[in-house]
Amino acid sequence: MDRTDTDVTRFSPERPPALVLGDITLVRPHGMVGTPVIVATTDPADRVLCSRHVSAACLVPGFEEANRDASAAILLRLGERLHAALGRRIPLFYGTDPQLELIYRHRRALAQHFLFLLNEEDVCWSLLDKEGFYGLCEARGILAPRTLRPGGDLTGLREPLLVKPRRKSAWAEIQHELLGGLGKARLFSTRAELLAHPHFARLEQDLIVQEHIACDVVDLVSFHGFADERGELLAWFCGRKLRTYPAFAGESAIVEVTGDEAVAAVGREVAGKLGLKGPFKIDLARDARSGALYTLEVNARYTLWNHVGAAAGVNLPRVAYDYLALGRRPAAPPRAAPGHRWLDVYRVYRAFREQRGGASLASWIGSIAGAHTLYDAFAWDDPRPFARWVSSFLTRKVARHALRDHRRRSR
DSSP states (O other), X not given: OOTTOOOGGGSOSSSOOEEEESOHHHHHHHHHTTOOEEEEESOTTOGGGGOTTEEEEEEOSOSSGGGHHHHHHHHHHHHHHHHHHHSSOEEEEEOSHHHHHHHHHTHHHHHTTEEOOOOOHHHHHHHHBHHHHHHHHHHTTOOOOOEEOTTOOGGGSOSSEEEEESBTTOOHHHHHHTSTTSSSOEEESSHHHHHTXXXXXXXXXXXXXXXXXXXXXXXXXXXXXXXXXXXXXXXXXXXXXXXXXXXXXXXXXXXXXXXXXXXXXXHHHHHHHHTOOEEEEXXXXXXXXXXXXXXXXXXXXXOTHHHHHHHTTOOHHHHHHHHHHHOOOOSSOOOOOTTOEEEOHHHHHHHHHHHOSSSOHHHHHHHTOOTTEEESSOOTTOOHHHHHHHHHHHHHHHHHHHHHHHHHHHO
C-alpha cells in the first residue's frame, strides 16, 4: 500500500487539514477547535491513531537521520496530492527535534506544499546545537550558563559542572554511556570527577560542559509563544515544572501553567533578542542564589505544553493554524488561566518510586487529581488512546514476566 494513501477528497479548502508530526498532546489542541488532522507517524499501532480527532494518517519510516530523506519524500508526495486537491498549501506542525531537523533540511521543497514559519538560517541551527546556542546567547546579550566549547579548558568554569549532549537530536549513546540511561544531563561535583569518567574522553566532542545553575524543580520555568515572520508575538503563556522523572534533569512528569510576570518579561526579551519566529518554548532556570533567570535552551517547535496551554486559554496550535491557513491574528493576545496542569501518570508513578519514602502515597495521588488537570493519554472526551496505551503496557508486562520465567526455568 502506498504510505501516502490518504483520501484527500474528504477535506475542504475553506477548512484545510493540519498535518501533524506529533503525538496526542499536539493533536488534542487541534481537536478542541474542530481542525481536521492528518497524523504522520512511524508506528501503525500508534495510540494517537485511535483519537477521535484524527481524520487520516500517513506512515513514514522515521525522522532520525537514517530515514530522514525517505520520510521527507513521503510527506512531499502527500503534500503534492493535498495541494492539487485543495488548491492550496496546508499547515504543518512538528513536535520533536528530529522532525524539526527534517524540515530544516527540506525546507524549500516542503514550503511548496506546506505552511510553516522557521527562524533565520543561523538561528535555526544554533537552537539545535547547545554549543552554538551558547555562542548565540553571548553574541546577543542573553544571560545563559557559562559553557565550555569542545577541547576548552575546564578550569575556566565554576564547579559543579553539568554535562549534556551537544546535539538535541542524537544522544541515545551518550545517555546510556554517560548519563546512566536516564535523564538529559549529569552533574559532576569536580573537574577531577568528570575527567576520571571512563567515557568522557571518547564522547567529549559530542558533549557540552557548563556551570550548573542551582535551583529546585519548581524553578525550572518556561515561556511559550508563537510569533509572526517579523517576530511579533501573537500569543504566549508561562509555565513551570512541578515534578520530573528522574528527579534531576529528568523528563516532565507534572507541569503547570503560571502567571509569572518575571518569566513573561524575560521570555519576551529573549524572544526579541533572538528574533524568534513561529512556535517556540524558552526554558529558563531561576538561580537559587541570585534569583536571576538564566536561559537554558530554546525549542523552536510545538511541545507537550501546547495541550495544557490550550486548556488554560492559550491554544498556540490554533493561533498558528488561524494565522498560517486563514490569515487571522488574535484581536488581542489571549491570557492563560494559571493553575492548569498536565501530567504523565507513568512518570509520576516512577518518580514516587524513586523518592522512596518521601511524600506519602496519598499526597502523590492528590497531586495527580484536580478539575484543571490533563493527562498524557487519558481524556474523558477521547478515551481510546488511553485504552490502547493500557493494552500495550499490559502486553509488554506479561511478555517480560513470561521471558523472565522462561530464563529462570532454563537455568
